[in-house]
Amino acid sequence: xxxxEDTAPGTTFAHDDQLPKVPLPTLEESxxxxxxxxxxxxxxxxxxxxxxxxxxFLAPDGP
Numbered sequence: 001x002x003x004x005e006d007t008a009p010g011t012t013f014a015h016d017d018q019l020p021k022v023p024l025p026t027l028e029e030s031x032x033x034x035x036x037x038x039x040x041x042x043x044x045x046x047x048x049x050x051x052x053x054x055x056x057f058l059a060p061d062g063p
Contacts, residue, residue: 038050
C-alpha cells in the first residue's frame with residue numbers, strides 16, 4: 001500500500017480531467033429539496049416562514 005511519502009507532489013489532481021462531470025441540481029431543485037428535508041422538523045408557522053424566505057431567495061433580485 002502506498003504511503004504519503006510514496007506519492008509525488010502534485011499528483012493529487014493529476015487525473016481530474018478524466019473524471020466524469022458531477023451533475024449539479026438547479027437552484028430551484030436545491031431549494032425544493034431543502035424545503036422537503038426540513039419539513040418534518042418545522043411547525044406549520046416555521047414552515048410557512050421558511051417557504052417565504054426561500055421564495056424571496058429565489059426571486060430575481062433575491063438577497
